[in-house]
Amino acid sequence: MKKSAVKMLVFLMMFTLVVTGCGEAKDSKASGGSDGKKKIVIGFSQTVMNHPFRIANVDTAKKAAADLGVELIVTDGQGDASKEIANIESLIARKVDAIIVSSLSGNAIYPAYKEADRAKIPLIIAASGVPEDDKIPYTTFVASDEVLMGQQAAKYIADKLGNKGNLVVLNGVVESTNSQLRTKGFMPEIKKYPDIKIVAEQSGEWLRLPAMQVMTNILQANSNIDMVFAQNDEMALGAIEAIKKAGRMDKIKVVSMDSQKEALEKIKNTNELLMTVKNEWSFETAVKLAIDAANGKEIQKRVILDSPVIDKSNVDKYYDPKSTF
Numbered sequence: 285m286k287k288s289a290v291k292m293l294v295f296l297m298m299f300t301l302v303v304t305g306c307g308e309a310k311d312s313k314a315s316g317g318s319d320g321k322k323k324i325v326i327g328f329s330q331t332v333m334n335h336p337f338r339i340a341n342v343d344t345a346k347k348a349a350a351d352l353g354v355e356l357i358v359t360d361g362q363g364d365a366s367k368e369i370a371n372i373e374s375l376i377a378r379k380v381d382a383i384i385v386s387s388l389s390g391n392a393i394y395p396a397y398k399e400a401d402r403a404k405i406p407l408i409i410a411a412s413g414v415p416e417d418d419k420i421p422y423t424t425f426v427a428s429d430e431v432l433m434g435q436q437a438a439k440y441i442a443d444k445l446g447n448k449g450n451l452v453v454l455n456g457v458v459e460s461t462n463s464q465l466r467t468k469g470f471m472p473e474i475k476k477y478p479d480i481k482i483v484a485e486q487s488g489e490w491l492r493l494p495a496m497q498v499m500t501n502i503l504q505a506n507s508n509i510d511m512v513f514a515q516n517d518e519m520a521l522g523a524i525e526a527i528k529k530a531g532r533m534d535k536i537k538v539v540s541m542d543s544q545k546e547a548l549e550k551i552k553n554t555n556e557l558l559m560t561v562k563n564e565w566s567f568e569t570a571v572k573l574a575i576d577a578a579n580g581k582e583i584q585k586r587v588i589l590d591s592p593v594i595d596k597s598n599v600d601k602y603y604d605p606k607s608t609f
Contacts, residue, residue: 324354326574327375327383328567329368329396331412333360335490336518336544337565340609341386341411345567354575365389372396375405381578382406382423384570387413388460394420406577410570411563413461414586423577424584426570428591430462433541433561434469436593440559441474441511441539448479449510452502454488454495454519463490466515466541483509488519495522503530514540517547517560524556543594548603551596562602564589565609 328345332338342358349356357375361368368387375383376399383400387393390413400407401421409415414425441451451474456463474480484502488495495514503509503526512527514520520540527533533556540547543562550557569587576583594602 324382324575324578325378325380326354326356326571326578327372327378327380328356328358329361329371329375329383329385329387330358331361331368331386331388332363334363336609337411337516337542337563338386340544340565341567343608344565345384345571348568348571352571352575354571356571361387361389363388365392368393369396373399376400376403379403380405382408382574384408384410384567384574386411388457388462390459390461390464391415391417391420392459397422406574408570408574408577410567411462411565413465424573424587426573426587426589428563428589430465430563431469433563433591434466434471435473436469436561436591437466437513437539437541437559438470438473438476440593440595441513442477442480444537444539444558445477445480445511447477450481450483450506450508452499452506452509452512452523453482453485454498454512454514454523455485456487456490456515456519458487460490463487463515470513488514488522490516490518492518492522492525495519496526497522499523499526500530503527503532509536512536512538514538516540516563517542517544520557520560521546521550524550528556543602544609545604545607548594548599551594551599552603559593559595562590562592562594564591 330338330342346356359371361371368389383405397407397420406423409422409425411427455467483506486498488498512523514523517540520538524538527536537558539559541561541563543560547557547560573583
């Protein structure tokens with residue numbers, strides 16, 4: 285009897301271990317998701333985090349990642365190319381499934397692109413300069429066409445000035461590919477109107493305060509200005525403050541780019557800002573492309589987003605009081 289009892293006890297213990305083991309294996313598989321696949325991880329190297337446009341890029345990327353069920357790791361380059369490269373190297377070391385890069389560093393960032401390629405990690409360039417050198421590898425480029433944006437601004441200014449007048453140009457950071465592309469579109473187009481004179485051209489560093497300071501100096505040196513073209517809304521808003529303080533807002537109008545909410549409110553409610561060209565700031569498309577690339581899907585080499593001209597005639601179509609940017 286004792287032997288039978290011992291055998292029965294051993295059998296029950298072994299049965300319990302087998303059942304428990306099967307249960308653990310099932311739970312382990314379930315922890316990876318209902319399909320058992322590993323969660324996609326996307327790295328996002330952002331150039332700076334001190335500008336409304338760039339903050340909106342990150343906010344919309346985070347929302348898209350959460351909605352689509354992927355993990356997003358965001359890094360801040362602090363406007364330094366070497367920092368951006370280090371951030372991308374860190375993302376490569378973490379073996380992310382795809383990397384989104386938004387950079388203002390021009391060709392200084394290209395060595396990091398090559399490292400991502402060697403690591404066989406898809407690279408999505410978004411709201412940034414696209415390499416013109418075919419030897420610089422990337423998977424896809426997604427952004428508005430900034431050369432076209434510059435052309436659109438020049439045509440609008442010429443029309444509003446009646447092809448004649450004195451113009452001030454506020455550029456972004458000189459080394460920035462974004463500024464170079466906008467200039468590449470704007471300058472040849474505005475030169476088609478020889479009676480439009482550029483009386484001053486300086487960098488406002490993409491930011492409101494520097495642009496206000498630069499515009500203050502330009503106003504002091506030039507008594508006759510008809511129009512200001514700022515390469516982004518933040519600089520336009522800074523220029524407007526300087527013009528208002530100088531008491532010349534009734535004589536000078538401003539045109540800009542990016543279509544941030546505050547600029548659209550200026551267009552909608554005042555005559556201080558005539559127009560902005562929309563630069564797509566949402567990174568939802570960039571995140572979707574990164575996921576497709578991570579899953580091995582074939583995607584277009586260039587994805588160009590719309591860049592409509594926005595003024596009083598159509599501002600209500602684009603203005604969203606709940607917008608993050």
